[in-house]
Structures are given as structure tokens and as C-alpha cells.
Amino acid sequence: MDDDYDTPWKDVVRDHFPEFMAFYFPQAHAAIDWSRPHDFLDREFAALSRDAELGKRLLDKLVRVHTLAGGEQWVLVHLEVQGRHDTDFAERIFVYNYRVYDRYRRPVASLALLTDASKRWRPRAFSYRLLGCQMRIDFPIVKLQDYADRVDQLLTLDNPFALVTLAHLLTQKTKGDAHRRHVAKWRLTKLLYERDWDRQRIINLYRVIDWIMTLPPELDARLRHGILYLERRNTMTYMSSIERIGMQIGLEKGLKEGRQVGRQEGRQEGRQEGRQEGRQEAMADMLALLLSQRFGDPDIEVRARLAVATVEQLTAWTKNFLGAGSLSEVFAEK
Template sequence: MDDDYDTPWKEVVTNYFPEFMAFYFPDAHAAIDWSRPYAFLDQELASLSRDAEVGKRLLDKLVRVHLCDGGQQWVLVHLEVQGWHDAAFAERIFTYHYRVYDRYRKPVVSMAVLADSGKGWRPSRFVYRTMDCEMRLIFPIVKLQDYADRLPELLAHPSPFALVTSAHLLTQQTRRNAEHRRAAKWRLTRLLYKRSWDKQRIIDFYHAIDWMMRLPDALDAQFRDDVYALERREAMPYINNFERAGRKIGRQEGLLEGRQEGRQEGRATLLASMLAKRFGALDAVVMARLATADAERLSAWALNFVDARTLDEVFRD
């Protein structure tokens, strides 16, 4: 199965950054004053890394935060979620670290979540020494594989990132067994419905799990039918409302068919959730526009969304 970890991680980390920090880096979370606004500086980070060897990763973020002690007006958190073994990873963290410091002249805190499938790779420092000159950067890491033997504990944990971690690990573990993946995905979905969370929160984390734990077409159709039935039993018919609307419009206009329809519908569903999260409830015109767009147009809108301040800016050419 062609798994995609990238998009789900980006969405949930961006939308639920304080909870991400609380689950993976509790000491850093405790040091941040969350009563004051934080800001993502992703465009600035991109401008600092254009000529750097960036390698493969799932996510990198630069976030401006304020500390509780009041000693610094603000500091910068440089975060990476790394999905593959990369021999140059520690050096890349060091390169970004000094470039960010050189740009802002503010303290920089680098940290990483290692989401690869191995257990032994744990880069947490970059050091070199020549003559009497030594350079050393030590940064905190979290290794997702350390949770692999603690799935019952994760599934009972109240943090939504315990579910995201479970979904990531179970996606890796079931890569060659679609039926086992369907069962694991169903278990996580049922747990999600039992959480006393607001509607948007459940939608966001459902889509992260759904996007990450991809299924073959036949099993995916069966899984969605099971979700519809669960919605009826739980009287919570909202996770798949957009999917239903998208299918209806696609049938009427004859634009989305078969496997391509399912893939584009998934992209449209995720983008709809992102838009609703930032701009509020979407009207029928916007839903129809998303449901009938081709994959290239959906990708362009998703890129526009990153720095869009209005819906019109999302749909600009």
C-alpha cells in the first residue's frame, strides 16, 4: 500500500500545536506561556533552507513562542518530524539552528520526532572539534518506535496525539496486511467516537487517521459503510457528511469516477476540513467547487491555503 504520512502530520501539528508539545515534549510545553499567541514562521524557515541539503522529512516547523519566566520576549522552536533514516540529519538540525539564530538573534530550541520504522537510529547531537575549538549542539528527540510495545497505554491516553502515534505505528506494522490494517483503523475510529470532544476536533483527527491508514478500494468501501452505521448508532452523523455530498455532486456531473474519484474525494475532504477550521462553515457553492475539482487544482488550492487569509486567496490562480 502506498502510505502517506506527510499530510496528516502537517495538519494536526499545525492545528493542535500546544497539544503536540504537551504529549511529546512536556518539559518544553511547561516552559511556554500559552496564554500569549504563538506564530508559525514556515515561510521564513523555507527562505533559510532553499540552498541547504534538506533531505527527506515529514514536517519541519519554526514557531515563535513566549516563555513563562518572562526573561525573553520570545524564542524560536525549530521542530522536525523525520520519517526516514538520514545520516546527515543531525548536521541539518545544526544548519537550521544556526541559520535561524543568525536571522533573528534570539534563542533557538531545536527538537525532533523520529518517526522511522527502525529502533536504533537516535541522532540527538551534532559535534565537531578542531584543535581547541569545539562546536556542540544537543537537541531533544522523541522516538515513536519506543511506543510500539505500549499500544494499550496509548489507546487509553486522553491526548489526541496518542491516537496519531498509534495510527502511525499501526500503519507501519500493517503495511503488508490490509485486513489487519482495516481492523486497526476501525478500532481507532471507534475510540475516537467515544471521546467527549467537539465536532471539529473529531473531524480533524478522524481525517488524520483516515489519510494515514489507507486501504485498498474494496476494503475502504466496506470500512466507510461501517463508519456510516456507527454514525447512525451513535447519533453523530457528521464525519462523512462532506464525503456524501461530494459523491452526490460527482455522480450528477459525471466528473469523478471509480478509483480516481475516491482519491480526489479524499483530497477534497481534507481540504474542506482545513478551510472550515480556518474560515468557518462552508456553503454549498464552495463544497461543490471542491468536490468537482481535479487533483491538480486541489493541490494548488492546498498550497494557497498555507498563507491565505481569506477563501478568495485560497482559490486564486
């Protein structure tokens, strides 16, 4: 299982930025006037950082906010979520900070969330001294590994980033152990349904958990079956959205895997065919499960049709399923 931490962090930080700040940087959160809008300056930051690629990271953001003490003046929050040890990380913080200040001539606060698996790596400053002149930046960091011993506490917190933190830590902890990860993912999913949260928040967080905590197809199918049971028991109506999320994630991951395979040379034709067959079988099994939940167990004819279908046909039928009211609509040619 190749774990992908990048994409879900980007989405959840943008969707729940005030809660992100409250959970990881409470002092900074307390100084910001959240009654006024905040703006993500993604394009502007991309232009400033295009030629300063100094290491691998999960995410960087530039956000315009107003402080409680600043009146009408706005300031900038430069956020880095770093996923691995990087000896140049502190220097990158320094470079980005002065570039942002040079562009806007406004105060800039650089904050860093370190999500790597090491407990010891803690860059907090960058400086140099030359001919009596000194340049220095100190920046606050939060280490995700510091939460590793607080699992029980995280399970009780209302902030959604408690669950995001748990998903990230449990994914690292269960790498190479699909069954333990399945148990952990099911626990977090059930917890989502027990929270008195609005529909969109549950959908957003399920997407993060589902993307980060990758499972083999058979265990993933079992988990989705459990979700259906939860919804029937609790009379909730999130499944249609979760189906869409799961299928979207599957398609996006399939495209990503395809691009990765395309960059690798020397693959044998037999291995490529085996991979294609495995993908076809996984898609057929998933569609059969979805059909059984909505229309009852598929008969022999339907299962045979799924078994011989191409990946393209299965993709089209899966898309039809989202809005279908009958089996004939699922298999309709468009």
C-alpha cells in the same frame, strides 16, 4: 498500498501544536506560556532552509512562542519530524539552528520527533573541534517506535497525538496486509466516536487516520459504511464532513498518483487503460455507496449510468452529491 505520512503530519501539528508539545515534549510544553499566541513562521523558515536540503524528512517547522520565564521576550522552537534514517540529520539540525539564530538573534530550541521504523537510530548531537575551538549542539529527540509496546496505554490517553501515534505505528505494522489494517483503522475510528471531543477535533483526527491508513477501495467502502452505522446509533452528525474529507483525500491522492505516473516513462498503453478503468470502477462504487446511504439503493438505471460514466463525470457528480437533496441534483449538469 503506498503509505503517505507527510501531508497529515503537517496539518495536525499546526492545528494542535500545544497538544503536540504536551505529548512528545512535556518539559518544553511546561516552560511555554500558552496563554499568549504562538506563530508559525513557515515562509521565513523556508527562506532560511532553501539551500540546505540535507536529507528527506516529513516536516520542519519554526514556531515563535513566549516562555513563562521570559517576560515580554519571545523565543523560537525549531521542530523536525524525520521519517527515515539519515546520516546527515544531526548536521541539518545544527545548520538550521544557527541559521535561525543568525536571522533573529533570539534563543532557538531544536526538537526532533523520529518516526522511522528503526529502534536503534537515535541522533542527539552534532559537533566538531578544530584548533582548540569546539562547536556542538545537543537536542532532545522522541522516538515513535518507543510507543510500540504501549498500545493499550495509548488507547486510553486523552491527548489526540496518542491516536496519531497509533495510526502511524499500525500503518507501519500492517504494511502489505490490507485486512489487518482495515481492522486497526476501524478500531481507531470507533475510538474517535467514543471520545468526548469537539466536532472539529474529531474531523481533524479522522483526516489524519484516513490519510495515513490507506485501504483498497472495497475495504475503504466497508469502513465508511460502518461509520454511517455508528452515526445512526450514536445520533452524531459528522458524516457530511467526513464525506467531504474522504472525497478530498481521494482527489488529492489521485492527483498525486497522476503526477507520479507522469514522471515515469515507458508505461505501456494497455496498463494505463487498465489503471483508468480501475479508478473509474472505484469511483463508481464509492458514489453508489454514498447514494444508497442518502437516497436508498440505486435502481438499475442509476447503476448503469454510473457504470458507463467517465472519471470526469463521476468527479462532477460526487461534488454535486455534497450539497444535493435529491438524485436529480446529483446528476444535474452545471
